[in-house]
Amino acid sequence: MDADGSRQTQIKPLNGGGPYFTHEGKLIFHSAFNTTSEDICIANIDGSNMIKLTNNKATDLHPEVSADGKQIVFMSNRDGNFEIYVMNIDGSNQKRLTNNDVDDWDPSWSPDGAKILFQSEDKHGEKHIYKMNNDGSSVEKFIDNAFGAVWLKTHK
Numbered sequence: 407m408d409a410d411g412s413r414q415t416q417i418k419p420l421n422g423g424g425p426y427f428t429h430e431g432k433l434i435f436h437s438a439f440n441t442t443s444e445d446i447c448i449a450n451i452d453g454s455n456m457i458k459l460t461n462n463k464a465t466d467l468h469p470e471v472s473a474d475g476k477q478i479v480f481m482s483n484r485d486g487n488f489e490i491y492v493m494n495i496d497g498s499n500q501k502r503l504t505n506n507d508v509d510d511w512d513p514s515w516s517p518d519g520a521k522i523l524f525q526s527e528d529k530h531g532e533k534h535i536y537k538m539n540n541d542g543s544s545v546e547k548f549i550d551n552a553f554g555a556v557w558l559k560t561h562k
Contacts, residue, residue, distance in 0.1 A: 420453050424468050427451070434469045434478060446480050448495070459497030468512055471495065472519045472540075479503075479513040479522055490524050492540070503542030514556040515540075525553045 422437035422444065431451045436444045437458070446469045449456040460466045464484035471478055479492050485502065488509040493500040503522070504510045511525040519540060526536050535549035549555060 415452065420447075420449065420456065422447070426470055428471050428475055430475060434471055436467045436469060436480075446478065446493075446497075448497075457497075459493065460500070466491075470513060470515055472515050473517055474519055477519075477540075479515060481511055481513060481524075483509075490522065490538075490542075492522075501542075503538065504545070510536075512554060512556075516557050523548065523555050523557060525555070 420435065420437065422435045424436045426434040428434065433449045433451055433453070435447055435449070437447045438444050443463050444465045444467060445458045445460045445462070446466045447456050447458050459478070460482070462484050464482050466480055466482040466484070469478050469480040476495055477492055478495060479490065481488050482491050487507065488511060489502055490504045490510045490513045491500055491502050504524070504526075506526070508527045513522050513524045515522060522538055522540055524536055524538070525533055527533055532551060533553040534547050535552045535555040536545055537548040538545040
């Protein structure tokens with residue numbers, strides 16, 4: 407639908423969640439194909455032409471596209487616990503960015519694509535927001551006792 411509410415159309419039924427709409431008219435989301443895995447997929451805005459970008463027995467969730475539209479950051483438990491990963495928009499070059507003994511959740515790109523925010527726990531089970539470079543380096547605690555942070559993105 408348009409911003410004013412006109413031209414409403416129903417998206418072809420897709421099984422999943424966490425939708426992210428790209429500037430190119432694509433829909434990135436995590437799908438639920440069965441009870442043992444969820445994959446990151448891309449489809450046309452009407453739900454047609456769905457392509458799986460990840461394909462494993464893990465749970466891949468919370469995809470978000472970088473501002474330049476070239477990469478997707480997401481969370482996955484493919485290596486045991488949930489960690490933050492990044493991949494190219496076509497699903498290639500999947501790379502793990504975090505590596506620790508606790509779950510890392512809800513990654514979010516900075517508006518310029520240089521940083522990623524995510525939620526994690528410390529050894530006492532307290533949740534905090536962390537910030538890192540887009541290559542996984544320079545991880546630092548950003549907000550104490552918080553969760554669910556996202557960068558504010560504005561479009562010109």
